[in-house]
Amino acid sequence: MKTVFCIPIIIAFVLFSSPSRSRADEHTEAGLIAVKHVLTLEGAKKIAEAAAAYAKSNGAAPSVAIVDEGGNLLYLARPETSFAAGANVSIGKARTAALFKKPTSFFEDTINKGRFTMTALPDFTPLQGGVPIVHEGHIVGAIGVSGAKSAEQDEQVAKAGASLLEAKLATR
Numbered sequence: 140m141k142t143v144f145c146i147p148i149i150i151a152f153v154l155f156s157s158p159s160r161s162r163a164d165e166h167t168e169a170g171l172i173a174v175k176h177v178l179t180l181e182g183a184k185k186i187a188e189a190a191a192a193y194a195k196s197n198g199a200a201p202s203v204a205i206v207d208e209g210g211n212l213l214y215l216a217r218p219e220t221s222f223a224a225g226a227n228v229s230i231g232k233a234r235t236a237a238l239f240k241k242p243t244s245f246f247e248d249t250i251n252k253g254r255f256t257m258t259a260l261p262d263f264t265p266l267q268g269g270v271p272i273v274h275e276g277h278i279v280g281a282i283g284v285s286g287a288k289s290a291e292q293d294e295q296v297a298k299a300g301a302s303l304l305e306a307k308l309a310t311r
Contacts (some may be wrong), residue, residue, distance in 0.1 A: 178207055178272060178279040182304075183214040186272060186282060190300025191216055194287055201286035201296060202229040205272075208280055210234035210262075225286035231264030232297075233283030236271050240278050243269035244294055268293030270301045 178186075183205035190203045200218040202225035207213055210233070217226045232243050239246070246265035250257055257265060267290040269283040284297040 176274050176277040176279050178205070178213065178274070180213055183280065186300045186303050187214050187216050189303040190282060190284060190296050191218075193299035194284070194292075194296045197287075197292065197295070199287040199292055199296065201284050201293060202226045203296070203300065204229040204233040204283040205300075206230070206233040206237050206280050206283070208237055208278055210237045210281075213280065221286040228264065228266065228285035229268070229283040231262070231283065232266055232269030232285060232293075233281045234262060234269075235264045235281075236269035236283065237278065237281035240271055242271065242294070242297075243267060243283075247290075266290065266293075268297050270294070270297040272301045272304060274304050 187203045187205050191200075194201055194203075200220045202215070202217040202221045204212060204216075204226070205214040212230055212233075215226060215230065217229075235243050235246065243265055244267040246257060246263075247267050250265055257263070264283075266285075268285055268287075269281055271278045272280045272282060282297045282300045284293040284300075287293045287296050
């Protein structure tokens with residue numbers, strides 16, 4: 140008899156008790172872990188495609204590199220018509236923008252104004268055409284472009300790709 144009465148009590152307890160919080164929720168609130176915004180491989184590909192489409196519509200076919208927030212390569216597109224060094228230059232621009240969390244045009248301008256010592260930094264490509272990729276205020280990666288018709292066009296193509304996330308967020 141005791142078993143029969145216990146089953147309804149257990150079922151009632153499960154149905155009406157407050158939902159338990161996960162350990163992840165508890166750890167997040169305690170400051171032990173954080174939610175991280177991450178650029179996916181699919182996201183990197185779409186950003187590169189948006190940049191390439193913008194470049195093509197403006198008569199250019201540059202190399203386009205997408206890196207994560209740590210400067211690690213996620214995606215690279217190098218059209219056959221792009222110059223051979225364009226791939227490495229675009230990766231360098233993307234890495235510089237991601238690691239320093241600034242457009243590479245900032246560094247090119249700084250050096251052009253006389254701060255030549257910045258050129259001594261390792262793994263640093265201070266050439267216009269690298270732009271951070273931002274999602275909800277967090278830098279999740281960067282795009283680097285090399286081989287368009289000019290440095291200014293490299294920058295425009297990079298901005299067109301990076302703006303894809305902003306455009307997607309605006310349509311929500």
